[in-house]
Each structure stands twice: as structure tokens, then as C-alpha cells.
Amino acid sequence: MDFKDLQKVWNQQTNEPMYIIDQQALYQQIQRRAKQADLIAKTNEWGMMTIAVLTSILLLWIGKDTAYQILASVAMLGTGVYVFWQRRLRLASLSQQPDSILEELDQAITNANYLVRFAQTFVYWFLLPTAAVTIFRMTQKEADPWRWLFILGAFLLSFLIVRWELISKHRPRKRALEELKETLTREVTES
Amino acid sequence: MSEQEHKAIFEEWLHQYQALLFKVVRAYATQKADQEDLFQEVCLQVWRSVPRFKGASAVTTWLYRIALHTAITWKRKINKREEFSILYEQEMPQDDTSSNKNAQLEWLFAEITRLDKIDRSLALLLLDGFSYKEMAEIMGISESNVGVKIYRIKKQLTQRAQKHQAHGL
Numbered sequence: 001m002d003f004k005d006l007q008k009v010w011n012q013q014t015n016e017p018m019y020i021i022d023q024q025a026l027y028q029q030i031q032r033r034a035k036q037a038d039l040i041a042k043t044n045e046w047g048m049m050t051i052a053v054l055t056s057i058l059l060l061w062i063g064k065d066t067a068y069q070i071l072a073s074v075a076m077l078g079t080g081v082y083v084f085w086q087r088r089l090r091l092a093s094l095s096q097q098p099d100s101i102l103e104e105l106d107q108a109i110t111n112a113n114y115l116v117r118f119a120q121t122f123v124y125w126f127l128l129p130t131a132a133v134t135i136f137r138m139t140q141k142e143a144d145p146w147r148w149l150f151i152l153g154a155f156l157l158s159f160l161i162v163r164w165e166l167i168s169k170h171r172p173r174k175r176a177l178e179e180l181k182e183t184l185t186r187e188v189t190e191s
Numbered sequence: 192m193s194e195q196e197h198k199a200i201f202e203e204w205l206h207q208y209q210a211l212l213f214k215v216v217r218a219y220a221t222q223k224a225d226q227e228d229l230f231q232e233v234c235l236q237v238w239r240s241v242p243r244f245k246g247a248s249a250v251t252t253w254l255y256r257i258a259l260h261t262a263i264t265w266k267r268k269i270n271k272r273e274e275f276s277i278l279y280e281q282e283m284p285q286d287d288t289s290s291n292k293n294a295q296l297e298w299l300f301a302e303i304t305r306l307d308k309i310d311r312s313l314a315l316l317l318l319d320g321f322s323y324k325e326m327a328e329i330m331g332i333s334e335s336n337v338g339v340k341i342y343r344i345k346k347q348l349t350q351r352a353q354k355h356q357a358h359g360l
Contacts (some may be wrong), residue, residue, distance in 0.1 A: 003345045009295045010318040013210070023202060026242065029231065030238045101260045101312070104333025135208040180263060183309050184332060 024148050045087045052080030059133065072133040082125050088129045090114060100128070112174035119166035123159065192242050200241050205234065207253050211239070214319070215255070218303045218311050219262035236261045248328075255321075256329045259312040266308055266313050302351050306344065313337065314344050 056076040059069050093110055134151055143151075205212075212233055219348040240257050244250075303314050309330075316326045323341070327334045 001349065001356050003349050006299060006348055006352055007318055009299050013214070013296060023205070026205075026231075026234060027201075030235050100328060101256060101263070104256075104260050105331075150347065155344025177264075180308065183307065184330065185336065 012184055018155070039092070045083055048083045049080045049087075052076050054081065055130075055133070056080070068136055072129070072136060075129040075185055076133065079126055086118065100182070102184060104178060105184065109174065109177045109181065112170065112177055115170045116166065116174055119162050122162045127155060127159055197238075197241050198271060200244075201238050204237060204241075204250065204254065208251065208290060211251060211254055211319075212258050215258040215262050217300050218315055219266060219308075221301075221304055232265050233258045233261045244298060252321075252325060255316065255319075259315070259329070263308045263312065298355060302348055306347070310340060310344050313340050314348070317341055317344065 053076075056073045059073040059076065090111070093107060093114075133153075138148065138151065201267070212230065216230045216233060220229045236257050237254060240253070244253055288295050301312055306314055312330065313326060316329065320358045323337045326337045326341075330337065
């Protein structure tokens with residue numbers, strides 16, 4: 001048996017579908033999932049930007065206009081701008097049309113890198129400025145030890161969650177994509 | 192593109208080319224639940240791709256690329272299953288006269304699923320008569336790279352076929 005025989009077996013396939021598809025249910029499911037994925041990304045980004053801008057405004061509004069508070073407000077606003085910039089980069093990468101599977105993989109790797117970098121730098125662009133502002137305010141108000149414990153615990157928890165996401169989700173995804181790309185391109189150099 | 196146009200194109204593609212999508216699904220998923228899951232994922236990606244299709248390539252080439260890429264990446268998250276049973280009402284009945292034909296085809300699909308993720312894609316494209324140039328375009332690798340992989344895939348499949356035949360199966 002040679003490959004032509006295998007091709008004959010393959011060509012015996014008809015165009016009969018394997019299943020009867022419930023078009024309406026499929027259509028609804030697809031629309032729901034497409035919207036869901038977009039909504040998660042949008043919610044995350046807009047949520048972060050809103051928090052940053054509102055905190056920044058609030059700091060200026062309720063504060064005593066000290067240099068520290070203006071600095072903290074600017075830092076928070078910078079966080080919002082950073083998220084906005086990252087969002088624009090993400091949307092730009094989505095609008096570029098890949099012409100092949102390899103290009104799609106490259107795009108997927110770029111997106112995975114984006115998420116890895118986002119999680120890796122979370123401490124610097126969000127956690128540290130937020131913690132600095134909060135702790136600064138608390139030192140001025142002489143907060144009780146329970147409040148200190150709660151606030152520091154919340155920051156620690158958010159740090160751990162982002163680290164967990166980075167280690168268990170984003171990095172393995174990125175590695176798997178890179179391995180796929182390697183498998184796809186390896187042959188010629190090896191042979 | 193209006194939502195109506197989007198939906199009309201998607202439904203037309205699904206109607207005309209569902210056999211192509213099923214081939215990819217069968218090559219990457221062996222269990223029925225997995226096939227349903229993958230088919231759902233492929234349809235989602237095909238749906239998303241409709242506005243991006245500018246007609247630069249044939250619809251079959253486009254759909255193959257979308258379906259293969261989806262299948263390759265889906266393999267990584269195979270454990271994550273969702274319930275899609277509402278999408279399928281019943282399996283098509285198989286008649287007796289086609290049982291031998293189906294047995295050979297089943298064997299071929301089984302052998303294809305033994306190949307690695309990337310080779311599976313190439314095997315499907317090869318069996319469906321795509322040229323090396325087209326395969327290289329779909330996969331984004333050089334023709335010589337495709338040639339090397341195809342040579343190995345052909346050798347592997349024919350060796351297994353001969354073994355299968357020798358055992359009288």
C-alpha cells in the first residue's frame with residue numbers, strides 16, 4: 001500500500017456532515033462567547049483606568065494640596081495612562097491580519113508576552129503607587145493596627161494572585177506557543 | 192459589514208464547508224465530547240474571521256488555516272471542557288454498505304491523530320490535495336520545510352498502512 005492508496009481512502013469521504021447542527025443554538029453560543037471574551041478584556045482595562053482616574057481626582061479633591069498628594073495623584077493618573085496605552089497596543093495587534101498559521105502563532109506569542117509583561121510589572125505600575133498613596137495617607141491619619149493589617153494584607157493578596165496568574169497561566173501559555181512555533185519551524189535546520 | 196451580512200456569510204460557509212471543518216475536528220479530537228468542544232471553538236474563530244476575509248485566498252484555504260490553527264492551540268487546553276450538548280441534536284446514521292469504507296477511513300483518521308500537532312495539519316492538507324506552495328502559505332513556513340515534513344509524514348503513514356495490511360486488518 002502506497003500513499004496514493006491512502007489518498008483513495010481519504011477521497012471516499014463524502015460531504016455528509018457528522019452531526020446535524022442546530023444553527024440557531026450555535027449562532028447564539030458563538031455570539032455569547034465572542035462578546036464574553038471581549039467584555040472580560042474591556043472590563044479589566046476600563047476598571048483599572050477608572051480606579052486610577054477616580055483615585056487621582058479624589059486625592060486632589062479631599063486632600064490638603066500637599067506636594068506629596070499632588071505627586072501621588074499624578075502617579076495614579078500615570079497608572080491609568082499606562083493601562084490605556086497598553087490597551088491601544090493590544091487593539092492594534094488584534095487589527096493586524098496574520099497571513100499564515102506561523103504569523104498567527106507569532107501574534108499569539110506577542111499577546112502572551114503582553115500578558116506576562118503586564119503581570120510581571122503589575123507591582124511597579126499599580127501596586128507600588130497605590131500602596132505608597134494609601135500608606136502615606138494612613139501615616140498622616142495615625143490608623144489603628146487592624147487597619148494596617150487589613151490594608152497590607154489586601155496588597156499582599158493582590159500581589160500573590162497576580163503572581164499565581166503569571167506562573168500558572170500566562171507563562172505556561174507563552175511556553176506552549178513558543179514550543180509550537182519551534183515544532184513548526186524546526187525541521188529544515190535539523191535535516 | 193452589518194450583523195445580517197456577517198451572519199449570512201458565516202451560515203453559508205458553515206453550510207458549504209462543514210465537511211472541511213469536521214475533517215480537522217476529527218483529526219485533532221477523538222472523543223465525541225472533545226469533537227463537539229473543538230467544533231464549537233473552530234466555529235467561534237470562523238465567525239470572528241468573517242469580517243477579516245478580503246478574498247485574497249480561496250475560502251477553503253482561509254477556513255483550513257483558521258480551523259487548523261484553532262485545533263493546534265485547542266490541544267493545549269483539552270482538559271478544560273464545557274457543555275455544548277445543545278449544539279448537536281443527533282449523530283448521522285451510518286449505513287451497512289459503507290462500513291468497510293468507514294473502517295479504512297477510521298483507521299486513517301486514527302493514524303493521523305498519532306502524528307504530532309503540526310504534522311496532522313500537513314497530513315490533512317496533503318490528503319486534501321493542497322500543493323506544497325499552498326501548504327507553505329497556510330502554515331507560514333518555507334516550501335522546503337514543508338517538503339521535509341511531508342516526506343516524513345508520507346513515509347510514516349505508508350509504513351503503518353503496510354503493517355496494518357500485513358496483519359490482515
